[in-house]
Amino acid sequence: MGLENETRGLFLDLYELTMANSYFLRDMNDEATFAYFVRAPVPNRRFLIFAGLDPFLDALAQFRFSNSDLAYLESLKLFDKAFLDYLADFEFTGDIWAMEEGEVCFPGEPLVIVSAPRIQAQLIETIVLNILNYETLVASKAARILIAAGEEAIVVDFSPRRDHGMEAAVHAARASYLTGFHGTSNTLAGKLYGIPVVGTMAHSYVLSFPDELSAFRAFAEDHPNPVLLIDTYDVAEGARNAAIVARELRGKGRKLPAVRLDSGDLAALSQEVRRILDEEGCPEVEIFVSGDLDEQRILEFKRRGGVARGYGVGTRLGVSWDLPALGGVYKLVEDEKGPRMKRSPGKLTIPGKCQVWREGFTDTVALDEEFGKGRPLLRRVVRRGERVLPRLDLAQRREEVRERVYSLPPELSDLTPCRDPRYPVRLSATLEAMLKGAK
Amino acid sequence: MGLENETRGLFLDLYELTMANSYFLRDMNDEATFAYFVRAPVPNRRFLIFAGLDPFLDALAQFRFSNSDLAYLESLKLFDKAFLDYLADFEFTGDIWAMEEGEVCFPGEPLVIVSAPRIQAQLIETIVLNILNYETLVASKAARILIAAGEEAIVVDFSPRRDHGMEAAVHAARASYLTGFHGTSNTLAGKLYGIPVVGTMAHSYVLSFPDELSAFRAFAEDHPNPVLLIDTYDVAEGARNAAIVARELRGKGRKLPAVRLDSGDLAALSQEVRRILDEEGCPEVEIFVSGDLDEQRILEFKRRGGVARGYGVGTRLGVSWDLPALGGVYKLVEDEKGPRMKRSPGKLTIPGKCQVWREGFTDTVALDEEFGKGRPLLRRVVRRGERVLPRLDLAQRREEVRERVYSLPPELSDLTPCRDPRYPVRLSATLEAMLKGAK
Numbered sequence: 102m103g104l105e106n107e108t109r110g111l112f113l114d115l116y117e118l119t120m121a122n123s124y125f126l127r128d129m130n131d132e133a134t135f136a137y138f139v140r141a142p143v144p145n146r147r148f149l150i151f152a153g154l155d156p157f158l159d160a161l162a163q164f165r166f167s168n169s170d171l172a173y174l175e176s177l178k179l180f181d182k183a184f185l186d187y188l189a190d191f192e193f194t195g196d197i198w199a200m201e202e203g204e205v206c207f208p209g210e211p212l213v214i215v216s217a218p219r220i221q222a223q224l225i226e227t228i229v230l231n232i233l234n235y236e237t238l239v240a241s242k243a244a245r246i247l248i249a250a251g252e253e254a255i256v257v258d259f260s261p262r263r264d265h266g267m268e269a270a271v272h273a274a275r276a277s278y279l280t281g282f283h284g285t286s287n288t289l290a291g292k293l294y295g296i297p298v299v300g301t302m303a304h305s306y307v308l309s310f311p312d313e314l315s316a317f318r319a320f321a322e323d324h325p326n327p328v329l330l331i332d333t334y335d336v337a338e339g340a341r342n343a344a345i346v347a348r349e350l351r352g353k354g355r356k357l358p359a360v361r362l363d364s365g366d367l368a369a370l371s372q373e374v375r376r377i378l379d380e381e382g383c384p385e386v387e388i389f390v391s392g393d394l395d396e397q398r399i400l401e402f403k404r405r406g407g408v409a410r411g412y413g414v415g416t417r418l419g420v421s422w423d424l425p426a427l428g429g430v431y432k433l434v435e436d437e438k439g440p441r442m443k444r445s446p447g448k449l450t451i452p453g454k455c456q457v458w459r460e461g462f463t464d465t466v467a468l469d470e471e472f473g474k475g476r477p478l479l480r481r482v483v484r485r486g487e488r489v490l491p492r493l494d495l496a497q498r499r500e501e502v503r504e505r506v507y508s509l510p511p512e513l514s515d516l517t518p519c520r521d522p523r524y525p526v527r528l529s530a531t532l533e534a535m536l537k538g539a540k
Numbered sequence: 541m542g543l544e545n546e547t548r549g550l551f552l553d554l555y556e557l558t559m560a561n562s563y564f565l566r567d568m569n570d571e572a573t574f575a576y577f578v579r580a581p582v583p584n585r586r587f588l589i590f591a592g593l594d595p596f597l598d599a600l601a602q603f604r605f606s607n608s609d610l611a612y613l614e615s616l617k618l619f620d621k622a623f624l625d626y627l628a629d630f631e632f633t634g635d636i637w638a639m640e641e642g643e644v645c646f647p648g649e650p651l652v653i654v655s656a657p658r659i660q661a662q663l664i665e666t667i668v669l670n671i672l673n674y675e676t677l678v679a680s681k682a683a684r685i686l687i688a689a690g691e692e693a694i695v696v697d698f699s700p701r702r703d704h705g706m707e708a709a710v711h712a713a714r715a716s717y718l719t720g721f722h723g724t725s726n727t728l729a730g731k732l733y734g735i736p737v738v739g740t741m742a743h744s745y746v747l748s749f750p751d752e753l754s755a756f757r758a759f760a761e762d763h764p765n766p767v768l769l770i771d772t773y774d775v776a777e778g779a780r781n782a783a784i785v786a787r788e789l790r791g792k793g794r795k796l797p798a799v800r801l802d803s804g805d806l807a808a809l810s811q812e813v814r815r816i817l818d819e820e821g822c823p824e825v826e827i828f829v830s831g832d833l834d835e836q837r838i839l840e841f842k843r844r845g846g847v848a849r850g851y852g853v854g855t856r857l858g859v860s861w862d863l864p865a866l867g868g869v870y871k872l873v874e875d876e877k878g879p880r881m882k883r884s885p886g887k888l889t890i891p892g893k894c895q896v897w898r899e900g901f902t903d904t905v906a907l908d909e910e911f912g913k914g915r916p917l918l919r920r921v922v923r924r925g926e927r928v929l930p931r932l933d934l935a936q937r938r939e940e941v942r943e944r945v946y947s948l949p950p951e952l953s954d955l956t957p958c959r960d961p962r963y964p965v966r967l968s969a970t971l972e973a974m975l976k977g978a979k
Contacts, residue, residue, distance in 0.1 A: 112706045114698070114725040115739030123762035129748060160706075173731040179764065223744065230701035231709060259553070262669035263865040265708035265858075267551045267599075270670060272705050286553040292612040300554030305662065305872035308880045309568060323562035325618065416865045425864035426702040426855045433744035441747045 110166035110191065111173070113227040118180065121220045125184045132195075133219040134435040134454050137229050139237075140428055141208035142521045148513045149427075150244050150502065151200045151212050152276045153236025154482065155493050158197075160228045162488070166191055193221050197483035200457075202493055203240070203279050203502035204478060205509070207524035210457045210466050212237075212429075214479060219436065226431045235269065238427040239276035239418065242395075244506045246414055247281045248514050249396035251403075252507045255411035257299045258285040259391060260419025273419040279495060281503030286413075294495055301328035301361045301389070301413075308333065314342045321346050321357065328359045328389060331374065336365065340374045344381030359387040359410065367392065368407035375408045389413065395422055396516050440535065451528070452535055455479075462510060467529035549605035549630065550612070552666040557619065560659045564623045571634075572658040573874040573893050576668050578676075579867055580647035581960045587952045588866075589683050589941065590643045590651050591715045592675025593921065594932050597636075599667045601927070605630055632660050636922035639896075641932055642679070642718055642941035643917060644948070646963040649896045649905050651676075651868075653918060658875065665870045674708065677866040678715035678857065681834075683945045685853055686720045687953050688835035690842075691946045694850035696738050697724040698830060699858025712858040718934060720942030725852075733934055740767035740800045740828070740852075747772065753781045760785050760796065767798045767828060770813065775804065779813045783820030798826040798849065806831065807846035814847045828852065834861055835955050879974065890967070891974055894918075901949060906968035 124130060139149065166174075166188045174180055174188070195217020200206055213233065215222050250256045258277045264270040267289070274290030284297035291298035302320055310316035313334055321327045329346065331339025340360065347357035360378070362370055367390045378386050390402070391413030399412060416422065432450045433441050440452030451466060458465045458473030467473045482490035528536065563569060578588065605613075605627045613619055613627070634656020645651055652672065654661050689695045697716045703709040706728070713729030723736035730737035741759055749755035752773055760766045768785065770778025779799065786796035799817070801809050806829045817825050829841070830852030838851060855861065871889045872880050879891030890905060897904045897912030906912045921929035967975065 109706070111728040111731055112700070112709070113727055114700055115727050115730075115737045116725065116741055117739075118727065119739055119763050120741055120745045120759075123745070123759055124748070126762050127758060133744075133748070135744070170731065174727075177730075177737065219748065223742075226742075227700050228706075231703060231706060234702060235704045261551070261553055261666050262870075263673060263867075264670060265674045265704035266711055267548070267667075267670060268707035269704035270551070286555065288552055288554050288557065288613075289550040291554075291616075292550055292609065298554045298616065300556075300558055302555055302559055303662075303665075305572075305574070306559045306562070308872050309563070309572070309658065309875060311877075319566060320559075320562055323565050324558050416867070420704070420859070420864040422864055425859040425861055428702075428855070431701075433747050436748060438750075441744075 109160050109163040109228060110188070111170045112231070113224060117224050117226050118174070121223050122180045122184045124220050124223070125187055126181055130218045130220050131437040132216055133222050133433060134214060134216045135222050135226070135431050136211040136434045136451065136455065137213035137215075137233060137429060137431045138211045138451070139208040140430060141524055143208050143424065143427070144520045144522075145423055145518055146241055147515060147519065147522045148241070148244070148509065149206050149208070149237055150240035150280050150506075151204045151206045151237055152202050152240035152279055153233045153272070154199050154202045154490075156236065156272065156275070157228060157232045158482065158488055158490070160232060161193055161225060161483075164191070164193060164225060164228065191221075191224070192486060193217065193225065193483075194486040195221055195483070196481060196485065198479040199482045200478045201480065203498050203505070205462070205505060205513070206478070207464060207526045209524055209526045210464055211451065211455050211479065214454060216454070229431050230429055232272070234427045234429040236272050236276040237429070238421045238424070239273045240280045241427075242418055242421040242424070243277040243280040243282055245396040245516055246399065246412075246418060247503070247506055248509075249399040249516060250412050254409070255283045256281075257283050257411065257413050258287065258418060259413040259415035261287045263416040264419040270419065275495070277418060279499055279502060281499060281506055296495070302330045304330065304333045306330075313339060314345060317342050317346045318349070321350055326358055328361050329357065330363060331360045332362055332364050332370075336362065336370050337373060337377060340377040341381060343386065344378055344383045347383040347386050348381075357383070357386050359389045361389045361391060361413070363390075363392045368402045368405035371402075371408045372406055387411065391415065393417060400516065451532065453532070455532075462513060463525045463527070465527055465529055466532060468531055471529050471531055473529065548599045548602040548667060549627070550609045551670070552663060556663050556665050557613070560662050561619045561623045563659050563662070564626055565620055569657045569659050570876040571655055572661050572872060573653060573655045574661050574665070574870050575650040575873045575890065575894065576652035576654075576672060576868060576870045577650045577890070578647040579869060580963055582647050582863065582866070583959045583961075584862055584957055585680055586954060586958065586961045587680070587683070587948065588645050588647070588676055589679035589719050589945075590639045590645045590676055591641050591679035591718055592672045592711070593638050593641045593929075595675065595711065595714070596667060596671040597921065597927055597929070599671060600632055600664060600922075603630070603632060603664060603667065630660075630663070631925060632656065632664065632922075633925040634660055634922070635920060635924065637918040638921045639917050640919065642937050642944070644901070644944060644952070645917070646903060646965045648963055648965045649903055650890065650894050650918065653893060655893070668870050669868055671711070673866045673868040675711050675715040676868070677860045677863070678712045679719045680866075681857055681860040681863070682716040682719040682721055684835040684955055685838065685851075685857060686942070686945055687948075688838040688955060689851050693848070694722045696722050696850065696852050697726065697857060698852040698854035700726045702855040703858040709858065714934070716857060718938055718941060720938060720945055735934070741769045743769065743772045745769075752778060753784060756781055756785045757788070760789055765797055767800050768796065769802060770799045771801055771803050771809075775801065775809050776812060776816060779816040780820060782825065783817055783822045786822045786825050787820075796822070796825050798828045800828045800830060800852070802829075802831045807841045807844035810841075810847045811845055826850065830854070832856060839955065890971065892971070894971075901952060902964045902966070904966055904968055905971060907970055910968050910970055912968065
């Protein structure tokens with residue numbers, strides 16, 4: 102798409118530029134504060150996992166306008182020349198507070214707060230929303246899948262072929278790994294983020310040999326850690342062929358780690374395959390399943406007695422199948438005239454600079470000058486345009502997040518479908534009073 | 541994300557590389573043919589619009605392995621040194637046949653066919669699927685939205701804030717414009733593809749002024765073509781304020797093109813706003829609506845008497861809300877040993893190199909050497925690695941596709957929900973016989 106030669110400046114909705122042009126002409130560039138939050142309720146999500154902060158900060162650092170960007174904007178005949186000159190030197194100089202990546206969080210509370218000269222704060226709206234909405238969406242879905250699979254299971258991301266573009270695939274691999282996945286099939290994400298890469302074999306490999314057993318033998322010879330796909334022809338025969346290879350490898354001091362099932366009635370087939378592998382003297386060969394899995398299908402698989410050491414989760418993770426977009430918004434909450442709010446029905450905005458205080462899993466949103474109980478969740482990550490947050494150690498953070506996901510209280514880890522979840526988020530008395538006054 | 545410095549070579553699922561490594565070691569690199577097709581049925585899609593070919597061919601041209609890619613792969617300790625040397629010189633030298641972008645097409649027929657040395661054909665699997673699945677998904681959704689809105693309506697893409705990353709947003713803008721949308725709010729897509737860019741104003745703009753009327757007056761003064769967002773406070777008052785500005789602009793020989801509604805009961809509010817604008821002597825001011833719209837909501841809006849000249853469609857277009865991923869697959873269909881097929885239940889593959897012949901809207905899939913009736917849909921776009929397809933003239937093609945979308949027969953343009961659509965696709969007698977033999 103030629104994106105590799107593009108700055109990030111033009112990635113915005115046109116109205117941000119036309120508004121900014123107007124602010125510029127009117128010298129309306131005092132500090133303004135915007136909050137990024139998700140409006141409640143979010144169906145089927147009793148909690149969210151905040152993700153995407155590092156990629157957002159990277160995009161912010163690249164948020165500049167090249168000469169070709171400026172020439173393009175000039176051609177639109179919508180902007181004042183002086184405004185375009187301003188864009189030529191654009192640099193974000195504001196402050197940003199954000200939750201930590203991997204934090205459990207909820208709709209109805211600010212996840213990120215941006216304070217900057219009004220034009221700057223307005224122009225970054227699209228990159229805030231686009232990146233944080235998507236990674237938080239995937240991380241939140243990944244947490245549900247991990248809970249369904251259980252702490253003993255190995256869960257990996259197989260989503261690249263169905264994700265919405267290459268960049269989406271890299272975000273999906275990152276967000277799911279951050280949350281506790283074990284790896285990804287996405288080799289580019291492996292390189293960029295040090296995520297363990299995993300893979301088995303495709304049906305086309307098996308079809309490329311005269312018969313299944315020859316294909317299995319060849320793959321086992323050429324791959325140090327082969328996982329054999331046993332459903333190209335007949336699954337029972339596939340399991341027996343895998344057992345032959347497992348025994349042959351054993352003779353060479355090696356091991357067949359697993360077989361993979363990717364189609365059919367996975368619960369029933371996995372039991373049959375387990376039985377065959379055991380009968381054939383290969384109890385050490387594990388079963389790995391894949392094929393349009395998500396948290397509900399994994400629960401159903403287990404309920405029906407399915408046997409699996411691991412799950413490959415693709416399409417339904419990467420596009421967050423049951424909730425394919427997160428309705429995060431970025432709203433003006435304060436400017437030089439004080440707290441601001443929009444009063445449209447059902448679209449109330451919490452006014453003012455806020456902090457979120459957490460005690461247990463109960464959050465209180467309070468004005469910045471109030472002092473709440475528990476621990477504050479928003480930390481300053483950018484000060485006067487300079488990033489002060491150290492780069493995330495993804496592998497280390499993954500350990501912490503994974504542990505958190507598996508120790509959520511039952512009212513949060515409950516995966517039962519729910520159209521209208523209630524969240525443990527309340528407002529401080531001061532904020533309540535401000536909002537009452539606004540109604 | 542640092543993607544701007546990356547080649548496209550590493551964007552693959554690891555198993556493509558481990559299989560390729562094995563093929564390489566065994567000198568299994570004869571020509572193989574893979575087909576890209578969507579498995580039937582696709583719920584709620586009575587037809588698809590094929591899209592993403594040019595972006596795919598661009599990615600293919602960039603499909604190389606840099607030194608840092610190769611160093612990363614070496615670090616995985618999965619690959620033979622000679623194979624990595626082969627990757628260092630990787631270049632696609634095969635042939636590709638594809639439908640034209642914007643073509644109406646169906647699940648169950650090949651949309652793209654790749655013939656190349658086996659390793660090459662295997663390694664490009666992820667870029668084929670990732671790009672074509674997503675653009676075809678969005679184009680197919682866009683066509684439904686256009687049909688619901690009607691030929692007289694102006695329909696624009698407002699999806700960037702909810703799309704899955706920046707690249708997804710550019711794909712979404714491109715695919716929806718190709719299908720017949722009028723423009724996009726995505727300024728980067730505007731620059732890259734010459735798509736008309738559109739935008740109005742945000743609630744934050746209105747909130748940045750002492751009152752709504754001041755905000756409207758300022759925006760009208762600073763923008764040559766202002767569209768005023770009238771639902772920040774009270775919609776009726778917003779409409780009256782817009783009428784004041786419309787009359788003031790008229791006095792200066794200018795015009796207020798439209799107002800926008802983005803929340804509440806759009807059908808009821810649009811009627812009230814129309815009435816107020818007419819009463820205030822502003823029948824020329826059009827109404828533009830937005831807010832979680834899709835084809836079903838637009839139909840409902842119209843059924844309830846909603847009045848709108850145009851629709852801004854965001855979230856539900858860009859993530860194809862009711863069907864967030866297209867299950868396109870890329871399967872080995874022929875190699876030096878002849879046609880190949882996988883026989884798993886429900887996952888039958890059409891074997892062999894094929895052509896699709898269209899008469900009216902009935903398609904016949906035939907072997908390449910057969911001669912069908914009507915027009916052949918697959919054209920050679922890459923010959924021995926060289927692109928022979930001229931770059932798409934997006935604006936011109938949009939006109940043709942738009943016309944096609946609005947002249948679909950009723951059995952295809954029907955938007956009624958349907959879990960199991962039947963498609964006008966049949967196999968030639970020869971293919972039928974081959975598949976019967978395989979069962």
